[in-house]
Amino acid sequence: MASATRPDGAAPAAAPDIVLDIHEKPSLAAWLPLSAQHLFAMFGATILVPYLTGLSPSVALVTSGIGTLLYIVCTRGRIPAYLGSSFAFIAPLIAGTQIAGVEGALVAAALSGVVYIIVAFFIWRAGIDWLLALLPPVVVGPVIMCIGLSLAPVAVGMAMNDPLTKAYSTTHLGIALFTLAVTIGATMFLRGVFALVPVLFGIIAGYTASIAAGLVDFSTVINAPLFAMPAFTIPGVTGPFTVSLSAILIIAPVALVTITEHLGDQMVLSKVTGRNFLVEPGLHRSILGDGLATALAGMLGGPPNTTYGENVGVIAITRVMSVWVIGGAAVLATLFGFLGSVSALIQTVPTAVMGGVSMLLFGVIASSGLRMLIDRHVDLGRKRNLIIVSVILVMGIGKVELSLGSAFTISNIALATLVGVVLNLILPGRDKADKGGSIFQKTEA
Template structure:
């Protein structure tokens, strides 16, 4: 990052030409991942773009225009949405996602009245780290299947052509991540998808007819309650989706800490974690109301902010408006639908691995000692239950799946096993302040 570059403040409005370019950067940074999630769970990418933009605008309003964060599709909900959709269709999954968004609101209310330390004490790194690893490793089979097999084949039919496309896509994504600098270094996912798509085109596996036939303006395939379907409540769906909110709330706190460090303001204190959590929850409810995957704050866009030193919420808002606009461009939606499954599979191999590795990094960054029996027991149980696919069948209608069960057991073990250390969130900002003072000196 160029430290001599002038900062653009949170409330600053850039000139029109610069505003457009800066907003496009954020759109590109979030595009690949935001489109990938609905692709994997068989929802509309166009709806995901619209709900991402609307959710981000709602977030900016709820945080009073003080937190420059962009919200896109959440990877944590991929496996639960797939499981819920299998049981009750995408409509049932959307009901569960809506309730998960409500959980954010409940937690935000508790934080408003009683502070944040209680939340960090039931969700310390020793619980959240392994659960994040479960999210990534639990999806490993999905990525490999997408990369190797012909879509929809039953039994599965191996395709060397598709696997080659997936490996080329993976290779391009890795090279972009390692060697590209500046803005291009922030969008390796998008670069990988473009490169893999180009290779697939020359291998003759892409049909562009849908793009030619699509209209320029076309409303996305929204799934709206009481309009396209009548919502029904299912405890089984709730048990599948709602526990994931525990993990995404912890991720949200981490993103707020990183963003606070980048911008140089304590967003946990002002406008407050309760506001940012509420904004995240409302964004998830908006997405589920329209038929899109739940939203979450995006680390990719935090990276753009750190690189450019442009903190303006108006730039973030501009990217949100662009995402909404793109969602209504029929040819864009049709083009996304032509992306081969193998291309997405190649990207997913890296992405899901990164998710798992980020859980491991959380343990390392927080200096979690796995030589400590308590930590070893908690992490081991979470990993095996979550990845192994254990579940509890309460009744014919209620099933607690592996990820949810692993999270619940991890929280319980952390609370009951002796030797638990309390987490002081304020110390994080003291350390950050000390680092800044040292660098200034």
């Protein structure tokens, strides 16, 4: 639904179909199931990112929960958004780890949170127009496509190969395709709240098939303690403190892309709740909360965070908009991270299962970039638009990197984004229709 934003920016009256408004507390009997829905909505995607990047899923759950609570504090408890692991950072984290090790990549990930904070400061002082002009749809759309398509070999490799021998395996490919089929079926045919967790259904189905195929070893689960401290990786404490300029240039600039996704999520959430969160409590507070959560995650060994569209979907269907429910989900996620048996169980999920799910998820990321170009009416019949999109796609998917010695490397995604921004600024014919005001649909007056 569209919100009727008042000229003074104040929140409009709540829609009549709201079950629980933002500041309303649920009853004790309803609180747990309502929060559990959000936990399940974010669970599959949040544990998939650390699984692919070599980080701890338990730490990701903890940093997701704490990061969400921190976000709620930064936004004065006025935005019911949940923060989970960001898919946009998968490839950069893998590349950064290869260059600077886990600690070096985590430092760079924490600095991506600093990018959020800097952008939040400029939005607070100068408004949002400068950011929208810097990152219009003609730049952001193809960059998002590059993020998804550059991950395609990762998904296919996990689906096709036995992780022990690194060789092709028909069994593993069969499990991956079965997982993919169930995930697609759940996406297409499930309704209501169940439609929001197709990834979880796919993982469960693939995991069950893997057990039948003898690919799962439960010995670690049986021997795992009920409660266990997550394997936090704190740069400078658990390992040498490494600062790599190359890793920073590969990972940190990706924040500029995820910030545009953040903008879109805030607009959708504003429409769902009947408010304008860009005005009150303000986009700068929302981005600040996201940045602080991401910086904290990096310093504890978790992947960068981002607001989750899955949880926005739960709010849209249930009409339960209470920030107390979101906070309850954050507490549950944090507690789950300290369950040793849960952590051990996650670690037993075969790579083929995650590969099957990833074949859909990474494609969806790429398709969302294409959808942005279509929805925002980017005219590829115009030479300047065609040039910008073409160059970004080839540089991003082709993995062009800029290296000046072993200590300085700009990754393909960061370089493609930078080149796209420059081309958009210098090529002639940049009119109002091409500027960034249409990264997201404006809230209707």
